[in-house]
Structures are given as structure tokens and as C-alpha cells.
Amino acid sequence: MIVRRYIVRDMPEAVMSIRKDLGKDAVILSTKKVRVKKWLGLRWQKRLEVTAAVGGDIPLHHDVVRNGAKAPAAPARKESRDTAPDTRPEATDVLEEPSFGAALAGAFGAYQATAAAMQPASALQDRDKAPVVEDVLRELASLKAMLQTQVGSRDGVPVASECETFLRAQGVSEEVARQWAERATANDPEVPMSTALSRVQQVILDELGDLATPMPISQDSRVVAFVGPTGVGKTTSIAKIAALYVLAGKRRVGLLTTDTFRIAAVEQLKTYADILGVPMLVVDDAQELPLRLAELSGCDLILVDTAGRNFRKPETVANTQSLLGSLAPDETILVASLTAKPDDLDALVTTCNPFGIDKFLFTKLDETSTLGSIPALLTKYKRPLSYVTVGQNVPDDIDILSVEQILSRWLGGGASE
Secondary structure (H helix, E strand, C coil): CEEEEEEECCHHHHHHHHHHHHCCCCEEEEEEEEEEEECCCCEEEEEEEEEEEECCCCCCECCCCCCCCCCCCCCCCCCCCCCCCCCCCCCECCCCCHHHHHHHHHHHHHHHHHHHHHCCHHHHHHHHHCCCHHHHHHHHHHHHHHHHHHCCCECCECHHHHHHHHHHHCCCCHHHHHHHHHHHHCCCCCCCHHHHHHHHHHHHHHHHHHHHCCCCCCCCCCEEEEECCCCCCHHHHHHHHHHHHHHHCCCCEEEEECCCCCCCHHHHHHHHHHHHCCCEEECCCHHHHHHHHHHCCCCCEEEEECCCCCCCCHHHHHHHHHHHHHHCCCEEEEEEECCCCHHHHHHHHHHHHHHCCCEEEEECHHHCCCCCHHHHHHHHHCCCEEEEECCCCCCCCEECCCHHHHHHHHHCCCCCC
């Protein structure tokens, strides 16, 4: 008998290695989950430890060859009622784990010797013809473990339902989650969960089409307005975008704020403007807009910070819509926080949709693991993603990410930190 231990990622890999090394008659003795060190012991990874063995036509023992001499052939032995089998210890094959292999080989040899001594010759002859029940049971156990690893359901729950539950937890509406899960598992309803999520991602990307590609501020846009509720990070996001253009040195940036309601809002933006060395003007009402825009005539990119107000109030919506009508921006970007509830985000977009929203900017990506609102809003309102922010640092914590990069976090990848 030859016994070997394999450290693998999953059962299919183990079965391929076992069949390659030990042949089709190999039997899986045991399986268990283990953790192994990677990267110089600084990182642990989960693996599967599989122990397999093969016997029968492969001898358990062989004679030791020393000093280059060929071992003499063992004389033929006849078994009879009066003759017990030879129980002298013999050299064993070198295993991947010598201590375990030697112990198992010795125990198996002792068991064979004892069983042969206690049985008559007729029983010994019948033993060779009878099926080995233990080997059959082990093979069935290995097949069961393989099926449990490969089957796409858990505790009887279909993978489509499990996938739908995951999407609902990610902030996707019940109807959309069901549609995406069913489309992802339609051709193969018993795929593993990781494969199902990968297919859901592809379903989303196919549905989005060009909207899956990020679209930052266009080179043809001169006046860009940022709208959104209070506390989502509009002013900080504007400072980050302004810093990116200033550092690139390709466009002359000017800042304009209409947020005279929030305490220290003007001072905050003015501080950023002084650091970046760009002009910043304040607009008290819509009638001043033409004058202030004329004062920034030397700028080819004007970023407008609107007041963060409660958009559940009709007067707030009316004031903002009037301001944007006078401003006539080339682009209007809705700034929303990913830490908000999915239903609140959907209500916000519905309320702000009459403003002529062109793009989304999502903030606080670093503060949540719930990402389903991004593809849900993009597919529902047919608007692209411009930027995402991942912290408070100006200008470092802003990025231009595709939907595919963001959703890669579902599969264990990282978008941007």
C-alpha cells in the first residue's frame, strides 16, 4: 500500500493529483480543512488536506537494496493450514510523510499477519475474491465529499435563492435581485456560489453596456455643478477634483459656491482654494450668477458647490432647480453617500432627477461593504459613474473606477483603497 497526503485548494484538484500519482484504484482515506502559511509566514490561506492510498497490485513492502547489490528474488510461498505467513518486518516505501506512512504500513502489515494466522486457507483464498467493503465505503465517502464541494446549493437551498439573498443584502431591490440571480444561474442552476456571483457581475456589466465605464468630467465641459444632500462630502469632493486638475496643469480651475447656509462652508472651500492657488467666489442668490461667472472668465473649468439641503422639502427642490436653471451648467453631478440606505438613495435620485442629472459621484466607499446600490442606480436611471471617494485626504482619496472594478470586491478583489 502507498499512502500520500495532498494539500490542495479543492476536491477536484485532489482527485486529479491522486489519479495521476496513484491510479484509478486509489482510495481517499480522509479529508479535512487546514490553514497553511504563505508569503514567508505572514499570511494564512485555507486549503484542503486529502489523504489517499492505493494497494492491491502495488506491493506494500519491498526488499532493501544496499551497496548497489540487487536484492534476491523472494521465494514463492505456499499457504496452508499449518504454515503461518511470514511476519518479519520489511522495508517500506518512502512516503511524503515518513512517520505517518511507516506507522500506517506497519499497522496494516501486522493486521494482515494476524488475520492470516487466525483464518483457514480456504478463507484466505475466498478473501482475495470477495470485494473489499471498506474500500468501497471509502470511495463512496470520497465521492460524497466531492459532490458536496461541487454542488451549487447549501443545505438544500438553491444557489439562485442564495445569490438573490446576497444581492438583497447588498442593497439591490427584491425584483432586480431575483432577475439578476435567475439570469446568472439559468443555464447551470447548481454552480458554486462564487461562480454564480461572477456570472451576476457579468449580467450587470452586459445590462449596463457603456455605462459600466467611468465617465469623469468631459474636456468640453466648462461649468460643472455638484448637487446632493447635506453631509455627503460635496465640498471635499470638489476640492479633490480641483486638486487633480491643478496638479495635472492642463486646465485653469475656478471655484464657485452657493452654500451660504451651512456654517463655515464658505471658509472650508476658500481654504482649499488658497492652498491650490485658484480663485473662489461666493454667490448669495441666483441673480448674481452671471456676474460671478464673468469674473471667472479666465478659467476653463468652473466647479460649482451648491448648498446641501433637505431634498424632501419641496422648497429646497424648487430653489435648487431655479439656481441650476440660471447657471445652465454643462454637467450636473449628483453626489451621494454609499452609507445611506438603498431606499433613501433611490428616493434621492428620484427627487433630483428633474435637475437634469448627468452623472453620479459616490462617496464613502471605504466606509461600507454594501455596493449593490451602485449598479442598481446606474441600471435604473441610465446614468454613468464619474468618481468615487475613499477617504478624506485631498487629493489622494478619489478615484475613477469602473463598475467591474468595484464589483470585484464581491469576489474577494479590491477596488481601491
